[in-house]
Amino acid sequence: MSLITKFLSTLLHRREAGIAVMIVLLALVVGAIQPRFLTLETLRIIALAIPLILIAAMGQMMVLVARHVDLSIGSILAFSSIIAGIMFRDLPEVPIIISIIAAIACGAALGFVNGVIVTLFKLPSIIVTLGTLSLYRGLVFLVSGARQVDPQYIPRSLIEMSQTSPIFGIPWIVILAFVIALLTYFFLDHVRLGRQIYALGSNPVAAPLRGIKVVPLTILVFTMSGALAGLTGIIYASRFGYVNPGITGVGFEFTVIAAVVIGGVSINGGVGTVLGTVLGVILLGMVNVALPLLGVSAFWQDVIYGAVIVIALLIDKSVRDRSARALAAARSAA
Amino acid sequence: MTTRTETVKHTRDSADARPMWQVVLVRPEVMTFALLVGAFIIASNLSPFFSDAQFILESSTYYVEYSIIALVLTLVIISGEIDLSPAAMMALSACVFAALYQAGLPIGLAMIASLATGVLMGLFNGILVVVFKLPSIIVTIGTLTLYRGLAQVLAGDRSIGKFPQWFNGIDYRLILDVPVPVIVFVIISIVLAAILGTTVVGRQIYQVGTSEIASIHAGIRVRRIKLGLFVAMGVASxxxxxxxxxxxxxxRYDMATGGELQMVLMVMLGGTYIFGGRGSILGTFLASWLLVIIATGMTVANIAITAQLIVMGALLIISIIATNAIYARTQR
Incomplete structure (x- = not known):
């Protein structure tokens, strides 16, 4: 096999390649039907749809890699968002950056609580976070008095984050999202703690034997997921210009989980890359924008998300089965 | 070193039997019952309405739909699986019913079609779990989004109504002063408790949840049982x-949004073990009434519906912690 074909075959056997191919195909098909899809304006809309999902997806991806699930991120997003909104409204003399930091800290604190409950009582994270999904949403209503933070209170400079651009017309929040993705990549691939998350997820029994401190690591993962959901809350306020306790972030967890599993992150832990997740988010963002352009009712969006989750799980399963068989064959050959 | 600990283990092999009072009293259903009595006393102090059985029966009709599904969910969780899609299945099957009726189908046929939709949805969940061996916990998150989405496609954002008069208001039909849905709930409880407690299949459900591999070796048709349970979930939904x-x-397509939390909460409050193999219909039955009293109690006490979200979420977490603690104590 020549070097080039070998290179091509490794490239094609990566999970990310499949998603990239799907992205290109989707762009071509939708573009063929509706040429407006292949314009810069559409690209800008897609780019703006990405940051919200991408930042939270980085957190969810780490949680899934550690063999857990976090269903509460939609409520954490809302909580951080409403805290920031209330501070903007009631404490206008406080610098914006302080409010933003406070909101992210709130998200981290709620994530920390998730992690502590899961590890301290050895409970399945899905049930715990189903509980905190409701609990945190209740807190959102409680602190806000069930009142919306109206657009006039959201600072202009924050809203401009999603409108103005420092370079090439790419809005600030898009750049921020990709910086977060790069940092996550660096953390997961080049920091010992990040590698330990993979070790923990691929074999939770063996992890402590290798000297991994499972409890603090799990709590850290949930805390990071909470903090990133909190940051997403700020982006939400910037993007939509209001915070509503009953609307903000409802059902957001399903979108994020869909994006992450399309990106090839295995629900059985230990497998998943930042690149795959980024591509998964982009694919989902493209689908979002393509639907109205194709004249498909927005009602189909959830159907597509659900189908995408199920299909991604089936693909993941078949990939795992195949690699397990290959491993068994290699072992018996040796 | 190893041998010594092993000999120590052997002498501990047959631990002392737990005293009778512990066997009877230290079990999750007793906790549920105590909570039920406690909630009842607090609620009747809050409002005189609660000493009136009729009031409780009437208010229970808001939750009894969830309670019926929670009974079947109990069996699913005992068998070691979970289904988070029932609320979405409720919405989709109701939307199928309403859309078909509106399209001119006789109402009886529309109801049958709705039940058939339930069977299909349950079958789909079951096949994904049993045949494709995907973890139910995450698959049903996918199908919950899928079913809810289909309901939205079918019904749009309008509400479909104008059913014949006899169909509406089943919660106001009384038999012996008891609303019909509550009677359905009680009958299904008795049937499922009998199946779980006395039949071979019932005992096999426990065995599957305790150790799936052991039950396969024991010749239990694990896949058939699980598939059947998922289909039953669809029908109940x-x-x-x-x-x-x-x-x-x-x-409307958003019927019962978030209902999965309440159903899982009923099962967990009833002392069913989240990891499978333990639990009872009696527990879920008691927990359903407990939830009715807590929820209506908070409404009567003028606690905002939003604060109820906090209570429900906290209760879910506390109930799993308590149940796990009780089982950890009694595990030998």
């Missing part, structure tokens, strides 16, 4: 959806 449609006299 469809019944729940139809009852809700009758109570509200209309159907």
């Amino acid at each position: 469809s019944i729940g959806g139809l009852l809700t449609a009758s109570r509200l006299a209309s159907v």
Whole structure:
């Protein structure tokens, strides 16, 4: 096999390649039907749809890699968002950056609580976070008095984050999202703690034997997921210009989980890359924008998300089965 | 070193039997019952309405649809699986019913079609779990989004109503002073408790949940049992959806949004073990009434519906912690 074909075959056997191919195909098909899809304006809309999902997806991806699930991120997003909104409204003399930091800290604190409950009582994270999904949403209503933070209170400079651009017309929040993705990549691939998350997820029994401190690591993962959901809350306020306790972030967890599993992150832990997740988010963002352009009712969006989750799980399963068989064959050959 | 600990283990092999009072009293259902009595006393102090059985029966009709599904969910969780899609299945089967009726189908046929939708949805969940061996916990998150989405496609954002008069308001039909949905709930409880407690299949459900591999070796048809349970979930959800449609006299795609939390909460409060193999219908039955009293109690006490979200979420977490603690104590 020549070097080039070998290179091509490794490239094609990566999970990310499949998603990239799907992205290109989707762009071509939708573009063929509706040429407006292949314009810069559409690209800008897609780019703006990405940051919200991408930042939270980085957190969810780490949680899934550690063999857990976090269903509460939609409520954490809302909580951080409403805290920031209330501070903007009631404490206008406080610098914006302080409010933003406070909101992210709130998200981290709620994530920390998730992690502590899961590890301290050895409970399945899905049930715990189903509980905190409701609990945190209740807190959102409680602190806000069930009142919306109206657009006039959201600072202009924050809203401009999603409108103005420092370079090439790419809005600030898009750049921020990709910086977060790069940092996550660096953390997961080049920091010992990040590698330990993979070790923990691929074999939770063996992890402590290798000297991994499972409890603090799990709590850290949930805390990071909470903090990133909190940051997403700020982006939400910037993007939509209001915070509503009953609307903000409802059902957001399903979108994020869909994006992450399309990106090839295995629900059985230990497998998943930042690149795959980024591509998964982009694919989902493209689908979002393509639907109205194709004249498909927005009602189909959830159907597509659900189908995408199920299909991604089936693909993941078949990939795992195949690699397990290959491993068994290699072992018996040796 | 190893041998010594092993000999020590052997002498501990047959631990002292737990005293009788512990066997009877230290079990999750007793906790549920104590909570039920406690909640009842607090609630009747809060409002004189609660000493009136009729009031409790009437208010229970808001939750009894969930309770019926929670009974079947109990079996699913005992068998070691979980289903988070029932609320979405309620919505979709109710939307199928309403859309077909509106399209001119006789109402009886529309109801049968709705039940068939339930069977199909349950079958789909079951096949993904049993045949494709995907973890139910995450698959049903996918199908919950899928079913809810289909309901939205079918019904759009309008509510479908104008059912014939006899169909509406089943919660106001009384038999012996008891609303019909509550009677359905009690009958299903008795049937499922009998199946779980006395039949071979019932005992096999426990065995599957305790150790799936051991049950396969013991010749239990694990896949068939699990598939059957998921289909039963679909049917129960469809019944729940139809009852809700009758109570509200209309159907929207967002029916029972977030209902999965309440159903899982009923099962967990009833002392069913989240990891499978333990639990009872009696527990879920008691927990359903507990939830009715807590929820209506908070409404009567003028606690905002939003604060109820906090209580429900906290209760879910506390109930799993308590149940796990009780089982950890009694595990030998």
